[in-house]
Amino acid sequence: MTKGLRTDVTAAERVVVKVGSSSLTTSRGGIDQDRIDALVDALAARRAAGTEIVLVSSGAIATGIAPLGLRTRPRDLATQQAAASVGQGLLVARYTEAFGRHGFRVAQVLLTLDDVTRRSHYRNAYRTMARLLELGVVPIVNENDSVATEEIRFGDNDRLAALVAHLVHADLLVLLSDVDGLYDGDPRRPGTERVEEVRNDADLAHVSLGRSGRSGVGTGGMATKVEAARIATAAGVPVVLSDAGDAGRALAGERVGTHFHRTGRRRPTRLLWLAHATTPRGRLRLDTGAVRAVCERRASLLPAGIVAVDGTFEVGDPVDLVDPEGRAVARGLVNFDARELPDLLGRSTRDLARELGPAYEREVVHRDDLVLLPERDRTIAHT
Secondary structure, eight states: OOOOOOOHHHHHHHEEEEEEGTTBBBBBOOBHHHHHHHHHHHHHHHHHOOEEEEEEOOHHHHHHTTTTTTOOOOOOOOHHHHHHHHHHHHHHHHHHHHHTTTOEEEEEEEEEEEHHHHHHHHHHHHHHHHHHHHOOEEEEEOOOOOOOGGGOOOSOOOHHHHHHHHHHOSEEEEEESSSSEESSSSSTTOOOOOEOEEOGGGGGGTTOOOSOOOSSOOOOOOHHHHHHHHHHHHTTTEEEEEEEGGHHHHHHOOOEEEEEEOOOOOOHHHHHHHSSSOSSSHHHHHHEHHHOOOHHOOOOOOOEEEEEEEEOOOOOEEEEEOOOTBBBEEEEOOOOTTTTTTGGOOHHHHHHHHHOOOOSSSBBOOOGEEOOOOGOOOOBOOO
């Protein structure tokens, strides 16, 4: 195998780079200016070579810890939001100064889940990002932690970065962490080895993923990074996972960290968001025939194939479609309120239209608003 540069990295014309809290701050929560400067030096070098850069940066909450006199990362939502409100401005100010020394301007882009799951908001986000890049600006993206609630959170910036990479039509996603790649076990234990290349899920079969970072100021672990890599590569975007200290080498295409090869092609944007950026508001339990129709024939879901309804949801909400064993096999946007559906179950649309009117001759979930879930996501649904 050649040991040359990674060609999909060197050829990338638009790159999304994500950096975590632990790579930017001290364990006490303050900004480490030397780390920020080193990161910006690496990004600016690639930007000066003509590559468009989007930076997804964690660190707002962690940055606000010290100024507020807190000793550790707050656990309650209100204090997290307060810390984010204080920290976000400080973080962007440091980025503005650091990029300014290289002659580049930055822009702050704060997103909530709502901004990328509702079509009108998503289009606005795309237009803004595209125009910023056209103007030569480096967008700095973060979740809007100061207003986000548990119901409208991405959950982690790794997943946000993967979705942003798709949003801006990136050619590459670089995930920077406090470890130098993916290991087949705990990297602190003797005998573990770094996984240099991941071409498909089979290359991950022997890998044991951890749950938390080292420093205690971040929220993501290796599992979230691997899942982000799966999202991006399945949509045609290769991924490099590397130590933040190796950012320059990673962006130069050197064989550092772990290289996740693309496994699929670019997908319709709304389906990617539906699969990875929505939280189901309920569940529709399907009979065996309906599961086959949805999963094998890619058909729309009709009332006749539904045996039960769980949860409280309204028209347009995302719901999971589950098989008779309770496994989620698909997710879609529902065309009926939860309170309407029980009287429709098991009945044909023709009979419903005859009895209730033509408005009821429609799919519960149209195939254009439905996405199949990978096998690993088909977890047993709660009863």
